Amino acid sequence: MNEIKEISNSISKLSAEEINAFLAEILTENEISTLSNRWRILKMLNQNFSQRDIASKLNVSLCKITRGAKILKNKNAISLRLIKEIENEYNKITR
Amino acid sequence: MNEIKEISNSISKLSAEEINAFLAEILTENEISTLSNRWRILKMLNQNFSQRDIASKLNVSLCKITRGAKILKNKNAISLRLIKEIENEYNKITR
């Protein structure tokens, strides 16, 4: 079986806390922060911050942001859906 | 909120297929294969292959394997639990 599918399968049965622990186990500190940054970039892109704005606020280069933008261009992207859901939750609370 | 926790939270609501798609979106080809290899290493360690055996079969260096071994030494490791579960499933089928 494809390893990533196997991992996905396993993860899908876990709680949020367990997934968090799993990621901390299998990824390095650096990879965790890389991933965090990618997530932040996606969120800020979704909030329509300009790329240069994001670059300076997160201290990342533009090439990284363009990559994030490419992900979000796919209207069926899972990431896009997740981020929008998070955004909606947030708006519910603060509205 | 901590980004990784947010990601974990989001992932925990997804199906295995969606998680798989999400990982393909947010990780590079290379990172996917890195992750796959780490997973294979953990599985083979759990099956008590020798480290040198794993190294030659997966074409990875020993330092990478030692790292995997360290993860599994923690008896509460989530990865360990997941791998054991996969192992058990497999045994059920082939027994």
Added chain:
DNA sequence: ACTTTTGTTTCTGTCAATAGAAACATTACT
């Protein structure tokens, strides 16, 4: 149409993960 802002690509250099190889440590077997 011109200018400004924003998005995207490209170039060189840097850094972390890790390959490859060897050394050292520990355990198992006799």
Added chain:
DNA sequence: AGTAATGTTTCTATTGACAGAAACAAAAGT
């Protein structure tokens, strides 16, 4: 105890993600 097998660490070199900076492209505002 001595030897072989296995686990772990350490060294140098390599590689991919990405920073920093600049160039180019597209869109928006005037």
